[in-house]
Amino acid sequence: MLEPEQDATASMHDLSSLLIPLLKGVIYRDADTALWGALLDLQARVRDYVTVLNLELVLDEAEGYAFLRSRPENGDDSPALPRLVARRPLSFPVSLLLALLRKKLAESDASGGETRLILVREQIVDMVRVFLPTGSNEAKLTDQIDTHINKIIELGFLRKLKPVAGKRDGQATAFEVQRILKAFVDAQWLADFDARLAGYQAQLGAAAGSADD
CATH class of the missing domain: 1.10.10 (Arc Repressor Mutant, subunit A)
Known part of the structure; x- marks a missing residue:
């Protein structure tokens, strides 16, 4: 003892x-x-x-x-304490992809299927493609999405898995959506999802137009 x-x-x-x-x-x-x-x-x-x-x-x-x-700020006149856990500003495309992954996770839960949500790279690219202007450069799009995926892996919301059999290129890179994403993109945020997507699409279109000028 x-x-x-x-x-x-x-x-x-x-x-x-x-x-x-x-x-x-x-x-x-x-x-x-x-x-x-x-x-x-x-x-x-x-x-x-x-x-x-x-x-x-x-x-x-x-x-x-x-x-x-x-911890949330008190809202009173007491001096703000320094933050030990720093806030991480996210780029617009990363924010969009996080929102799409969160909605996909909610749809998977609602279907009563597997608790793990696993997506291949091609599926993630297709999720983002529908919000981009028609005629976007495919190779450039894929490279950009790979960069955003790597950022989300770094943030801890995606986990890269071993390649799995793919339909087009034989082996497809797979990712598991980490369920901790639910704690950062909550149900109330998802309730306004359609309205937010309209804003996202408009911003992406404007950004693409500026890049082509």
């Missing part, structure tokens, strides 16, 4: 082993079940600790992910 001092040291080690990966990024249940179990056991202590850092723990047991984000 551990002495009180030893027990406190062991507990602090458990807390540290949770806080370090959380400060680095997202904890997924499927990636490390032991770490996930420890987080569920110690989540109250984690919440108390990160509050001091002006952060809050977002933990979704159903979807199996957890991460830290900055």
Whole structure:
């Protein structure tokens, strides 16, 4: 049996082993079940600790992910605290692709199919193509979308899988849409999705027109 001092040291080690990966990024249940179990056991202590850092723990047991984000501002006259988790401004095309992936995820959930949403590169290109002006350069379009896909992988919303059998080129690059995307693009945002897409399409058309001038 551990002495009180030893027990406190062991507990602090458990807390540290949770806080370090959380400060680095997202904890997924499927990636490390032991770490996930420890987080569920110690989540109250984690919440108390990160509050001091002006952060809050977002933990979704159903979807199996957890991460830290900055706490909402109070709206009073108190001085704003520095942000430990920086905001990342996204380019317009990346924002559009994230919105399309989120809608695809919602459609997949509504169909009652697989919990994992896996798309091949060709499907992602087709999703974006319909919002671009007719006659867009196909090779340039594909290169640009590859750049946006890589950015979304970097943000943690897509995971690249091993190539799978494709219909056109034999092997197609596949991606899994990470369910944590639901925490960043919420249901209320999706409710206004059609109106937002009209604005997106107009902006993309204007950007393409400027590039051709």
